[in-house]
Amino acid sequence: MTDTDTTKPASDAAAAEAEERRRHREEARLIRTREAAARKNTASKDGQWAAGDRTPLNPNEEMKAAGDPLEVRGRIESMYSKWGFWSIPPGDLRGRFRWWGLYTQRRQGIDGGKTAILEPHELDDEFFMLRVRSDGGQLSVAQARTIGTISETMARDTADVSDRQNIQLHWIRIEDVPEIFRRVEEVGLMCAEACGDVPRVILGSPVAGVAEDELIDPTPQIRDIMDRYIGSPEFSNLPRKFKTAFTGQPIPDILHEVQDIAFCAVEHPELGVGYDLWVGGGLSVNPMLGHRLGVFVKPEIAHEVWKGVASIFRDHGYRRLRTRARLKFVLKAWGPEKFLQVLQDDYLGYELPKGPAPKLAQRGDRGDHVGIHRQKDGNYYVGVAPVAGRVSGAKLNAIADIAEAAGSNRIRLTPLQKILVLDVPEDKVNDVVNGLRALELESDPGEFHRNVIACTGIEYCKLAIVETKATAREVVKVLDEKFPDLDNPITVHVNGCPNSCARVQIADIGFKGQLVLDEESGEQVPGFQVHLGGRLGRGDDNDFGRKIRAHKVTEKGMPEYVERVTTNYLADRVSADETFADWAFRAEEELIK
Template identity: 60%
Template sequence: MTESSTPAAAEPSGTSVRSHQVRRHRGEGQWAKGHFTPLNANEQVKKDDDGLNVRARIENIYAYRGFDAIDGQDLRGRMRWWGLYTQRRPGIDGGKTAVLEPHELDDEYFMLRVRIDGGVLNVAQLRAISEVSVTYARGTADVTDRQNIQLHWIRIEDVPAIWKILEGVGLQTTEACGDTPRAMLGSPVAGVAKDEVIDATPALEELKRRFVGSKEFSNLPRKFKTAVSGLQDVVHETNDVSFVGVEHPEHGPGFDLWVGGGLSTNPQFAKRLGAWVPIEEVGDVWAGVCGIFRDYGYRRLRNRARLKFLVADWGAEKFREVLETEYLHRKLIDGPPPPFVPPTQRDHVGVHEQKDGRFYVGFCPRVGRIDGATLGRIADLARSVGSDEIRTTPDQKMLILNVPGDRVEGLIGELKALDLQVRPSVFRRHTMACTGIEFCKLAIVETKALASDTIDELEKRLPDFDTPVTINVNGCPNSCARIQTADIGLKGQLVRDADGNQVEGFQVHLGGHFGSDMDDDGSFGRKVRGLKVTAKELPDYVERVLRNFQAEREDGESFAAWTVRATEQQLS
């Protein structure tokens, strides 16, 4: 599925004048223009019943009667409001992903997404997730690039018991999926980082308290992604709304406001509105931005229903004007010149001193994949060094905070014994992968095991390679693993091998990156014409390109910069 750039694109031949009149009358399905009639099946489902209401049916009906009793609109729609997606039935190859009907792809098990706003966990919470994983999810657990933890093989009969365990320690799955405000990204080192402009924790807590589970925003055109950080470590450029820590020359520390970012098949970096927001106003401003999306967002076509399309059509100036005049009823304070990413890694892996003299220790699960028993062991290790704070990151990594200096090396050794590297290779540190065909109904190829095996191969073949190069592996075009902003982004698709057989493979994106300084606003990179690699060829391809980079780069040149001037032969 591709996203059309214009609402009236590609009208079928023979379209009548009456059809055009109806199209103009219906517009884009924007509520603020009086267009409340559902224009597609998804909008009809939400109008029929709010997704939040399905919890009662799960607890009182489906958990007792089983999978076959679940209403189809609940199964493939409203249950997402409580973090539940049906997972892919085993044995269905990628060539059938876009061919089969939804019920043919459904397994009778669910993926359950545990919402972890800001990536903040304590020991009791991590132990609870471990318990759920081991008891109800066959030991599965994936740390996502939205700071959540996903579990698989969940039976509908077990969901109420799972909720009881999670909610007993303050966790929830509310609006972890669906057309809702999804889990909100926050700095994994909020409150402890030496260089943060402002601790955004109170703002995140307010947003969660006021708006998660509120029917005020439980029917949005599509998902709505938020990031709030006193640093620049939450990929703010790809979120629907972001509050980024900045020092105002007159008003002090606060947040720079960005809107309209998103990737998938029509990527767009967020636009800076030029407004400065004090921490006590973040909640109201967030509600204003989300309200604009709810009221003016495009609901006619699902592939144009993200905020980025409205922002692209309106522009930053009009968006700010509507926010101020219709939603806040006051002017925002103009912000300083935009902040830019400091020349440091965003992933927080390694040992770092906190502002209180203790340390946080960041480590790498393999492309986010971990198991329930290991989560429990991480909780035990945190407690053993006197810490009650564990964080997940937007790069599928984890941290233990508040580690005394004399306990750091022992902790590193204990983590290494669990295959959790604190001092990893470049490849372990900078490779991400989405869920892939193993569980995802949208995927075309396998990702997690392939990415892990590729890490092993590159560590053997290029043991001394030390330049940070991100490798992001995605099972379909939707870019859950942010392929357009990776040095080497791999978009899963079926390709032909040397013998003409259709096999799993990837289209290659090269040189994608976020902005790094005043002269670099970031880029979605480039694609070499016709360049595709099979899954089997992937380690050979990456090794070849990285060796070309090593041979041809200039002093201090990044991989992304090199790809701009490299020849197609050097990139192939």
């Protein structure tokens, strides 16, 4: 192992680092060579375990076949945290670490044009992004304080609310990871399977257990799945990520159409309250809407149905190509009828009864839970909107203090990067609203403030090409001043690369990061492809949005573009009832460029 003792002369340390980098490159080359030999004459295989294809057909599959990635925690605690960053071999660093919520962070100062050019080790900084799981978006005051304190003391006060209802920290040192694990687990949280080819954090309605119109509290079902299957070797080697969502709301609030599996509350005329089952949704570069299987799931068997669907993905998922290793491709190949038949015959051993569909969203149904809302117990919850999910450890601690002073012990994160404080007595509502406002967390924000979402972006992400959080903040600043009385919400989602962590395809205005040509300078600069008119929750009218051929927007020109199309929408819509998405699909092209 290369000695990285910081007491050595600077020249010796630099030479040691250079040698370690050379070793990493050679190790990566040998892995690629070995993989190429293993994959010889396997081009006709898809890597489906159910078909007997167990040969690892790409480097990720070889890494998982070598041993359960969850076992890397022992090496983190006993070796790497003591020996330092450069002691970590590539297979653990960029592979197995994900199973414990850790991604290497982007090295500072590398522009977006280098993202697809540099080798992984050249993009790596010696720090990590860490995700802390908060399934259902549920945090206690103690849990929020724990994350906030970790952020302030070990993550340079970074903390972002992701659209998977968890908190992401940055600038994490490998030396601090064991202590972070200890602290989060001490308060009932965990980082296990926050990333990786596993069941990711389970989305849940952020108003579970408190909403006045709730049909069922899905928290017991979420907890049941976590206790039985999260961290189990049975599902720690899936073809790729597997995203789950539950809601007890009559109108779903968990973006069920774009999850691998979603359980939406419905009331069966004979069997009572349970769930409608959806499978096979997903976005990224090949977006697909989920399929409603038309069956009714009783709450007590939800974990069995979840296990069956996850097992189908594990056994029948396509493992050869990472670009096809999602459940949505199995659905596309099979169709919903065959999928349901395989689920019932091969995995459940019983038929599921037919059931009703959830209600469709109506005009005015936002589903973000921002504002002041009465709970079914007579208390209130207060929902606020951080700009693009950006908060900090200090703010998390302050939110915990505000909640506790109001007599609350429950904080929730939402799939739309919002924060709720639950269980606020009526006479404490103003205290909570004003306390959060002092933190720039508004319960009555402007429309663009309320409706902007952004991924991590080039600030920390190795896949990103453009800046996102700061760009989103500029959009909010400019547009809320320009349109203070906007009477129809316009959602703006900003993604730093061609993937869709920020769900660009389902926004009114979605920006997908890429390099674009600056007409003034004639040079390639950071910018975006534009998607317009994405919409969910409308049944047969769901759509991924309209792309404008050959039209790109530069990063600097993005606020001006949003202003222009918003102005055109307000001038050209047929009535105040016409949504931006509806207008975007019928508008002349010159109005949306």
